Amino acid sequence: MYFIDVQGTLISDADKSPLRGSIEFIEKLNEEKIPYMVITNNTKKASKDFYSYLQSIGFHFEFTKYLDPLMLLESSLEKEAVAAYGAEEFLSVLKKMGYILNYKNPKTVLVAIKENFSAEEYAQMIDFLLNGASLVGMHETSIYAKNNKRYPGVGAILKMLEFATSSSYDVVGKPSVSFYNEALKMLQLQEKSAKFSDITIISDDVKGDLGGAKEMGMKTIFVTSGKYKSAQEIVPFLKPELKPDFIYADMQEILEDRWKL
Numbered sequence: 277m278y279f280i281d282v283q284g285t286l287i288s289d290a291d292k293s294p295l296r297g298s299i300e301f302i303e304k305l306n307e308e309k310i311p312y313m314v315i316t317n318n319t320k321k322a323s324k325d326f327y328s329y330l331q332s333i334g335f336h337f338e339f340t341k342y343l344d345p346l347m348l349l350e351s352s353l354e355k356e357a358v359a360a361y362g363a364e365e366f367l368s369v370l371k372k373m374g375y376i377l378n379y380k381n382p383k384t385v386l387v388a389i390k391e392n393f394s395a396e397e398y399a400q401m402i403d404f405l406l407n408g409a410s411l412v413g414m415h416e417t418s419i420y421a422k423n424n425k426r427y428p429g430v431g432a433i434l435k436m437l438e439f440a441t442s443s444s445y446d447v448v449g450k451p452s453v454s455f456y457n458e459a460l461k462m463l464q465l466q467e468k469s470a471k472f473s474d475i476t477i478i479s480d481d482v483k484g485d486l487g488g489a490k491e492m493g494m495k496t497i498f499v500t501s502g503k504y505k506s507a508q509e510i511v512p513f514l515k516p517e518l519k520p521d522f523i524y525a526d527m528q529e530i531l532e533d534r535w536k537l
Contacts (some may be wrong), residue, residue, distance in 0.1 A: 284502015297528025362388030449490025
């Protein structure tokens with residue numbers, strides 16, 4: 277059984293096209309009726325829109341096998357008085373979901389990804405947190421890759437704000453326990469007896485996605501087709517208990533190794 281990341285794992289960070297072997301891997305799981313969930317930290321498109329995009333580029337699986345943070349947001353966060361920070365697409369999605377954005381006296385500071393956060397935005401976040409607003413991250417990614425550049429991910433920004441203000445924070449998407457628990461519940465619709473120790477998770481975020489998953493008992497596969505150019509950039513510096521169980525270049529290598537194609 278598998279949990280499978282999307283950005284940098286199934287699709288390219290550069291142009292959002294399918295990565296080598298990714299469509300074939302999903303097809304193999306479908307063919308052999310192996311339970312899986314596609315789990316993504318998408319926040320820039322409404323959930324069904326991003327799912328439809330994946331369908332349009334060749335990934336064929338039911339919506340019941342898809343989970344992103346936006347699908348859990350309404351049960352995690354009240355819609356009143358939210359100071360949200362992220363890409364314009366994310367802010368637009370929030371408004372369509374009925375969230376009321378407030379940058380004067382917010383109850384919550386909500387952080388998603390954006391490559392060009394300004395010092396002014398960070399100062400505003402810090403002010404709100406020091407005045408009692410709670411801190412929530414849409415996910416806890418380590419690095420955000422775009423246009424051949426790597427930026428601090430939401431997880432890195434949350435850690436900075438925590439250090440600056442001594443505010444604790446909650447996370448909606450990966451690698452939060454609540455997100456993985458919801459993914460497991462959905463997987464159990466395919467295989468009732470599924471538990472975390474039965475699951476292998478595949479992702480390009482070895483610190484974010486895989487670290488939290490490993491702590492919950494999952495087996496982990498790190499692919500170097502996304503945020504990191506090689507395992508040597510990051511794996512030697514991880515705590516031993518958080519190092520991935522397996523490392524592959526991409527989904528094609530996993531496919532060839534696991535099915536000996």
